[in-house]
Amino acid sequence: MRKQRWFSRFAKSTARLSGRPLAFNLAVLTIAAWLISGPLFGFSDTWQLVINTATTIITFLMVFLIQNTQNRDTEAIQVKLDELIRATKGAHNALLDLEELEEHELDRFRQRYQLMAEQARAALSAGEADTETPEPSADGG
Structure with a gap:
């Protein structure tokens, strides 16, 4: 249970931070630095592999973190909607x-x-x- 709370907090804060302008600017700066360093490394295969590997790993991990946050948000919305249906006179509880x-x-x-x-x-x-x-x-x- 404790590990799950840790992961939920981590996923939520990472998703929140990654959606901010600062995160986007850092990504743009990273790409710019990579591009500028191209001539220093002769645009080698290793130079290309570094950015490809880094972006693939980050994307792979972010999918799981953001999906975790999305799942929790969706569940919370569904519970709230269920409560509105339940509390509304004349609403059909079969829609819960x-x-x-x-x-x-x-x-x-x-x-x-x-x-x-x-x-x-x-x-x-x-x-x-x-x-x-x-x-x-x-x-x-």
């Missing part, structure tokens, strides 16, 4: 935890909501309300 369903089950839900959206748009075009909630009026009624 949809992200765990198989694709064909999600497609059935999506089709139902697409039909409801089409009907609501048709109602709006006909001058009708698209919700069961009355519009607020200026006279408070």
